[in-house]
Amino acid sequence: MVGDAATPVHTIAPLDRAGDGDLSFFAARKYAARFAASRAAVTLVSPALANHPGPPVRVVVERPPDALLTILPRLYVPTARVPEVHPTARIGRGVQLPPDATIDAYAVIGDGVRLGARAWIGSHCVVAAGVTIGDDVRLHPSVTVCSGTQLGDRVAVHAGARLGSDGFGYVFRDGHHAKIPHVGRCLIGDDVEIGANTTIDRGSIDDTVVGAGTKIDNLVHVAHNVRIGRLCLLMAQVGIAGSARIEDGAVLAGQVGVGGHVVIGARATVGGQAGVFGDIPGGETWSGYPARPHRDAIRTQATLSRLPRIYRALERLAAAEERVHGDTRGGTDGAK
Numbered sequence: 509m510v511g512d513a514a515t516p517v518h519t520i521a522p523l524d525r526a527g528d529g530d531l532s533f534f535a536a537r538k539y540a541a542r543f544a545a546s547r548a549a550v551t552l553v554s555p556a557l558a559n560h561p562g563p564p565v566r567v568v569v570e571r572p573p574d575a576l577l578t579i580l581p582r583l584y585v586p587t588a589r590v591p592e593v594h595p596t597a598r599i600g601r602g603v604q605l606p607p608d609a610t611i612d613a614y615a616v617i618g619d620g621v622r623l624g625a626r627a628w629i630g631s632h633c634v635v636a637a638g639v640t641i642g643d644d645v646r647l648h649p650s651v652t653v654c655s656g657t658q659l660g661d662r663v664a665v666h667a668g669a670r671l672g673s674d675g676f677g678y679v680f681r682d683g684h685h686a687k688i689p690h691v692g693r694c695l696i697g698d699d700v701e702i703g704a705n706t707t708i709d710r711g712s713i714d715d716t717v718v719g720a721g722t723k724i725d726n727l728v729h730v731a732h733n734v735r736i737g738r739l740c741l742l743m744a745q746v747g748i749a750g751s752a753r754i755e756d757g758a759v760l761a762g763q764v765g766v767g768g769h770v771v772i773g774a775r776a777t778v779g780g781q782a783g784v785f786g787d788i789p790g791g792e793t794w795s796g797y798p799a800r801p802h803r804d805a806i807r808t809q810a811t812l813s814r815l816p817r818i819y820r821a822l823e824r825l826a827a828a829e830e831r832v833h834g835d836t837r838g839g840t841d842g843a844k
Contacts, residue, residue, distance in 0.1 A: 511565030517550050520583060533572035589628055600637065624661065656710045660698035668705040675709035675732025675750060688712050690732060703728065755790065
């Protein structure tokens, strides 16, 4: 602790907006100017930046963003869950409903659903017949969980997500696209978080699987039969085609597209907007379209940026050569 330890804080704000009663953090040197001008009451500062000029009251911690994980729940107390079934909720036959579950307004729980302890089903959610939901699961409003889906413990699904819907599978037969019936499951492991308006399809004849501890951002599409390992990170607008496999610890940045039946190895990282058409070895970083090792992708991009200059130089050379040959032809014709 540096400065007055009795300084009160009530909220958290970024350096450039923080004022009296606000806690902020300073963990990257590129924000030194903002730190110097900040009016934050208290700032979390990494040891390497502890002596930078700025707000006088600061707490020196090894990793300020990690420290926020401890502080945030104390400053922003989550909404208390009240175990109850709202009168407008509709509960089907044979539902396993623990006494400490919460079912909010207008939720629909289908026949034979099994809800784990302390499950919280938000307003306007639809949980279809036969679905299994583990302990401490939170479905935010307007989530749809289709039949054939199983959710592990401590899963969080944000508003508008769709789990276990049919995948995009057809066979062209007798002059039309015949739909392949989807009879596989959608299996979501423990401690998975799924972002708003994300869609995860059920398997066609296999299962779609999301491993424990994986975090999926908003607007992600996971197609049928995809298998995602443990502790993976999928950022916004990632699209994964059918039967692809994402192994443990892989990271897919925003708008990555993964082709069908592709394997992305354990702890691989794929850069934003990359198009993956072939397997990526574990532990490597790839980017670009089509995706290739990141260093190669950077070289390719650098070469492309030089093409206009190279093209103009070639045009000048071609024009000079044409003048030389033109003069030669002209002199020869004159001699004739």
